[in-house]
Amino acid sequence: MFDLIIRSLTQRKMRTGLTIFGIALGIFAVVVMGGMSEHSNLTFDRSMKLTAEMIRVMPDTSLGGSLDDSKVKEVRRVPGVSDAYGLLMMPLDQENLAMGFGGDMVVGIAPEKQRVALKDTKLTDGRLLVEGDGNRAVIGSSIAREFKLKVGDELEVKSKRLQRATSITHVRNFTVVGILEYTGSFYDSMVTIPLDTAQKFYEQEKKVSVVLAYAEQDADPEDLSKRIELSVDNVKTISPGELRKQVEGQLVIFSLITVSAAVLAALIGGLSVMNTMLMSVSERTKEFGILKALGAERKDILFMTMGEAALMGIIGGIFGIAIGGTLVYYLNDILASKGTALFDITPRLVVVALLFATILGMVCGTYPAYRATRMSPMEALRYE
Amino acid sequence: MSNNENNGKQPKNDEPILRIMNLRKTYMQGKIPVRALDGVSFDVKKGEFLSIVGPSGSGKSTLLSMIGLLDKPTEGSVFIDGVEISRAKESEAPKVRREKIGFVFQHFNLLSTLSAMENVDIAMRFTGVPKNKRRERAFELLTRVGLGDRVNHKPSELSGGQQQRVSIARALANNPAIILADEPTGAVDTKTREVIVELLRGLSERGQTIIVVTHDMDVAQRTDRIITMRDGMIASDISSGEKK
Numbered sequence: 001m002f003d004l005i006i007r008s009l010t011q012r013k014m015r016t017g018l019t020i021f022g023i024a025l026g027i028f029a030v031v032v033m034g035g036m037s038e039h040s041n042l043t044f045d046r047s048m049k050l051t052a053e054m055i056r057v058m059p060d061t062s063l064g065g066s067l068d069d070s071k072v073k074e075v076r077r078v079p080g081v082s083d084a085y086g087l088l089m090m091p092l093d094q095e096n097l098a099m100g101f102g103g104d105m106v107v108g109i110a111p112e113k114q115r116v117a118l119k120d121t122k123l124t125d126g127r128l129l130v131e132g133d134g135n136r137a138v139i140g141s142s143i144a145r146e147f148k149l150k151v152g153d154e155l156e157v158k159s160k161r162l163q164r165a166t167s168i169t170h171v172r173n174f175t176v177v178g179i180l181e182y183t184g185s186f187y188d189s190m191v192t193i194p195l196d197t198a199q200k201f202y203e204q205e206k207k208v209s210v211v212l213a214y215a216e217q218d219a220d221p222e223d224l225s226k227r228i229e230l231s232v233d234n235v236k237t238i239s240p241g242e243l244r245k246q247v248e249g250q251l252v253i254f255s256l257i258t259v260s261a262a263v264l265a266a267l268i269g270g271l272s273v274m275n276t277m278l279m280s281v282s283e284r285t286k287e288f289g290i291l292k293a294l295g296a297e298r299k300d301i302l303f304m305t306m307g308e309a310a311l312m313g314i315i316g317g318i319f320g321i322a323i324g325g326t327l328v329y330y331l332n333d334i335l336a337s338k339g340t341a342l343f344d345i346t347p348r349l350v351v352v353a354l355l356f357a358t359i360l361g362m363v364c365g366t367y368p369a370y371r372a373t374r375m376s377p378m379e380a381l382r383y384e
Numbered sequence: 385m386s387n388n389e390n391n392g393k394q395p396k397n398d399e400p401i402l403r404i405m406n407l408r409k410t411y412m413q414g415k416i417p418v419r420a421l422d423g424v425s426f427d428v429k430k431g432e433f434l435s436i437v438g439p440s441g442s443g444k445s446t447l448l449s450m451i452g453l454l455d456k457p458t459e460g461s462v463f464i465d466g467v468e469i470s471r472a473k474e475s476e477a478p479k480v481r482r483e484k485i486g487f488v489f490q491h492f493n494l495l496s497t498l499s500a501m502e503n504v505d506i507a508m509r510f511t512g513v514p515k516n517k518r519r520e521r522a523f524e525l526l527t528r529v530g531l532g533d534r535v536n537h538k539p540s541e542l543s544g545g546q547q548q549r550v551s552i553a554r555a556l557a558n559n560p561a562i563i564l565a566d567e568p569t570g571a572v573d574t575k576t577r578e579v580i581v582e583l584l585r586g587l588s589e590r591g592q593t594i595i596v597v598t599h600d601m602d603v604a605q606r607t608d609r610i611i612t613m614r615d616g617m618i619a620s621d622i623s624s625g626e627k628k
Binding site: 001004007008011286287290291292293294295296297298300376377378381 | 449452455478489498506507509554
């Protein structure tokens with residue numbers, strides 16, 4: 001039967017080609033959009049793994065702002081806290097204030113805390129910050145690629161300071177002393193400099209953006225998070241659980257938007273399969289009549305028509321994945337030179353896209369196949 | 385290969401292979417009922433070469449489709465090999481069609497995308513015959529109808545007579561109890577008509593039961609028995625011995 005399916009598809013090359021192209025376009029959208037969604041999910045997962053046990057302590061204002069250095073000591077004194085340290089975080093590009101996912105950041109950290117903060121992240125070259133490092137920096141893998149930096153090279157960092165109505169930009173060169181391995185997390189877009197240098201450079205004396213606290217082994221981070229909030233004045237905390245919930249919420253919305261757009265595109269591809277199959281069934285009315293007269297059963301006709309639809313789905317799916325994968329590969333390559341990545345084609349995504357294409361083809365081929373099986377052989381044979 | 389085929393002539397026994405009993409078929413033309421068949425009864429013996437003749441609208445093609453299970457009678461019964469096939473459920477009809485009936489159509493009804501070999505082969509696919517056996521049998525049948533050198537030709541590369549011979553080979557593929565031929569010479573020239581009729585006669589002489597619906601009295605005269613239909617009824621039923 002499979003040879004008959006192939007023959008039927010190859011017999012109408014143009015129509016089959018266009019239908020496969022329709023499915024391929026839909027699956028291409030699924031791959032690209034899904035790849036975007038997968039990338040953000042993976043980045044989030046990797047980032048969470050690196051910072052899973054940290055409790056974030058921030059100023060208790062909705063406007064952000066900074067915390068006084070003294071808060072670090074206060075947090076450290078809360079029972080159940082094993083360690084705490086402050087970070088001063090600033091966008092690397094002061095003209096384009098896009099912090100968070102994808103945005104490059106300068107992070108001021110006490111050199112002795114850098115090992116703790118980085119967990120088991122390794123260096124590909126150089127060393128971590130040490131006491132007494134002034135204008136020295138450890139950079140993430142994306143920063144190194146974006147600015148084509150090696151250990152010993154200089155990275156220009158700008159700070160913007162407001163003076164009355166104008167702002168003055170200060171520039172300072174930092175010598176790269178270490179480059180971190182690729183982690184797939186926000187660490188890749190980080191320039192780490194000594195905290196005291198950062199505070200002076202950004203004129204944030206004795207200030208930190210966030211305090212990161214670690215719970216003792218037997219302490220529950222969620223409880224401890226609440227305890228810190230009650231014990232230290234004017235701070236709010238985000239426990240690892242809360243952070244996961246917040247980010248996951250945003251990721252779900254992002255995934256919903258991207259996946260919906262992709263599914264819509266794929267459904268349009270599916271409609272083209274249905275159209276093709278309906279035309280094919282109506283053109284082959286007589287052929288089905290002959291097959292029935294020869295003793296073909298409903299399941300044989302169903303198998304043939306649905307097999308054709310499914311095969312077009314599978315081929316369209318493979319093409320869609322291949323085209324999507326190639327585009328994503330080149331886009332990631334271009335984006336890598338800017339220090340970021342936007343897509344991740346995971347095996348899960350490939351399997352989902354291929355299954356989706358096959359099922360889409362089959363579902364859209366069901367109605368035409370049903371029509372083909374419903375025909376009376378007598379009427380079908382008379383059909384011209 | 386089958387019960388129906390032998391290499392030489394064989395005596396035809398008296399056990400009917402086909403029995404039609406009081407067959408009626410009424411179609412609705414809008415709100416008006418039209419009687420296409422009105423109480424048709426007859427028996428066909430194994431190996432008989434029978435023709436059904438009659439003017440257009442006399443019910444001969446309707447009768448053929450009832451025997452071939454392409455349509456259901458309103459009343460009456462059709463028995464093949466003693467089994468009432470007119471009562472077969474829709475799901476059982478394909479099995480009866482592929483095991484008991486072989487169709488030959490006026491316009492051949494070959495699948496244009498398939499070669500002669502594949503057109504014969506396809507009839508055996510639905511009975512689950514293994515591929516190598518199918519090929520072997522298709523080749524044998526095509527050779528028997530004189531197309532052993534045309535097996536890989538598509539219908540468009542064959543003449544009308546050759547196409548009809550492929551269609552006869554296809555009808556024989558599953559060793560059916562009966563071959564139903566609807567105007568098998570209706571779309572071919574006189575010379576080819578002779579070839580087709582001789583071919584069918586030869587098959588009949590080997591024990592194959594053949595029922596031919598035809599307008600062509602020359603063809604009918606060459607069969608063992610002629611049933612003439614008029615207004616959905618049998619007007620006459622003459623066997624070769626009685627023919628003038």
